[in-house]
């Protein structure tokens with residue numbers, strides 16, 4: 001057994017990291033879609049006020065943090081729906097009021113050298129008890145269940161709110177659900193990466209997955225994979241390198257993003273020859289357009305004179321390398337040959 | 340499509356109109372913008388809704404979808420009063436917008452499939468039949484070979500067609516389109532017109548808001564014109580051409596212009612034009628109405 005697994009607290013830490021690494025990007029993709037990437041940060045600020053109240057009452061800070069974050073999550077949607085410019089200011093007041101109150105109360109109770117405060121702001125994963133782990137596990141299961149069940153609806157409400165409303169979906173309820181999911185994710189992640197870094201774990205794996213994915217579904221799966229990789233990798237690294245776990249996790253997530261972006265750029269360059277844009281087209285190929293359609297792996301090529309056109313986004317790629325007729329002449333001469 | 344083919348001159352006996360507005364008024368924040376709008380669309384009919392910017396076209400059609408406030412008058416969709424309409428998926432909606440959101444990757448298939456969400460409960464997954472309908476809808480708009488493309492890579496005209504396919508995916512009885520041809524180049528307008536003609540041939544009831552009547556020539560059964568929140572014309576394309584000619588003659592007389600140089604609207608009078616010849620390169624075979 002590797003050394004890291006011989007400690008109880010490290011086993012708990014790894015399990016907590018695995019949960020958070022999966023849950024945070026899963027919810028985060030909808031925030032990215034709605035261009036609300038920083039909402040998680042705001043909810044984290046408010047959660048600190050909840051933690052403070054818990055510390056003050058000598059109660060479970062997780063429960064009070066959950067109440068505060070969920071309350072703020074619902075408030076965000078209610079403020080947003082009124083669509084006033086003052087709504088933005090109301091959110092700022094709520095977020096900074098939350099973190100300021102949190103700092104003041106915790107310092108008042110624990111004294112100014114409070115390690116409690118830093119542990120909530122930047123995470124303290126190695127203090128995860130088995131009891132915490134059970135709470136995280138239950139909350140994570142709820143997040144995953146709700147998100148998976150509603151993923152298509154959340155996708156539509158986030159992508160095209162007006163159409164979702166026109167087709168009769170309860171858009172307001174879906175938006176509040178997403179807000180509450182975000183709030184619960186924030187609280188689950190609080191001990192792992194800390195309230196100030198939570199947003200990073202929700203967003204950065206998604207930034208990486210957008211580089212490789214072609215569909216929403218695959219983007220979600222990649223993001224969860226990158227999230228778990230950074231979270232578990234970060235905990236392991238921090239154990240051996242003796243660094244702060246929360247910060248290490250986020251740095252690793254950023255490293256993965258940079259690596260994936262670099263690889264994606266290289267692949268684009270390397271496959272550029274497959275992506276020669278064909279001559280400008282007077283018509284769009286399709287079933288029955290008069291050009292023979294040739295299935296070709298993951299796409300369809302259209303025989304156009306002596307060369308092949310592969311639909312690629314809004315244009316056609318010249319797929320001369322699998323042309324059935326070698327020795328194609330200048331493509332532009334072939335324009336209307338088959339018509 | 341589910342609709343049976345019917346024509347304006349042979350209305351389905353006893354079938355309620357697809358859409359009926361009686362002195363309807365819609366607006367925002369409780370204040371009416373359109374007033375006293377009377378409009379009836381028979382099943383199987385294709386109606387174009389014209390009018391200058393800000394005349395209330397979108398306010399009216401969005402009112403039918405519950406997106407603007409219904410303030411007064413009666414509104415019926417397929418014989419059911421709007422406020423009692425439980426199954427909104429009977430109305431297919433193509434919003435007035437040029438492009439799809441591109442903040443995250445999503446495929447044509449994923450976007451079209453969202454058109455079916457409202458017609459099934461959240462715990463039920465898409466059936467094989469649902470997936471087949473998605474493919475069929477993509478095929479109707481000529482995008483069957485792009486089902487797995489990222490929508491952000493499509494051209495504006497193709498994205499408009501994705502939105503039409505999304506509206507078709509719930510097999511609606513009535514299709515409401517807000518400027519489907521806006522911001523689309525001539526070649527793509529021809530493709531869109533082909534799609535609309537195909538739908539009209541299938542007997543789909545359509546209410547199409549547009550500024551480009553020429554692109555819809557031969558498809559439209561009736562024209563309704565709005566101005567400043569009121570209906571200012573309602574009649575056949577031929578009557579509309581006469582109406583426009585009269586309006587422009589009156590304007591010419593009023594402004595002492597030479598009336599013989601202002602016949603730019605006469606084109607609407609021709610029963611068919613080059614766009615409808617069926618010989619253009621985009622004219623795929625029009626599918627026969629089944630399913």
Ligand SMILES: Nc1ncnc2c1ncn2[C@@H]1O[C@H](COP(=O)(O)OP(=O)(O)OP(=O)(O)O)[C@@H](O)[C@H]1O
Pocket residue numbers: 367372390391392393394395396397398399435
């Ligand atoms: N959300 C809104 N709140 C308040 N007023 C609005 C709103 N949307 C539109 N209006 C007003 O309603 C009026 C009619 O707008 P509408 O969108 O119906 O015009 P339209 O005929 O569709 O024009 P266009 O050709 O530009 O699309 C406009 O004067 C506009 O200012």
Ligand SMILES: [Mg+2]
Pocket residue numbers: 396397398435517
């Ligand atoms: Mg409009």
Ligand SMILES: [Zn+2]
Pocket residue numbers: 275276277312315316317
């Ligand atoms: Zn290409």
Ligand SMILES: [Zn+2]
Pocket residue numbers: 283284285286289290291302
């Ligand atoms: Zn072709």
Ligand SMILES: [Zn+2]
Pocket residue numbers: 278279304305307309331334335
């Ligand atoms: Zn070619």
Ligand SMILES: [Zn+2]
Pocket residue numbers: 296299300301308310319322
């Ligand atoms: Zn090919």
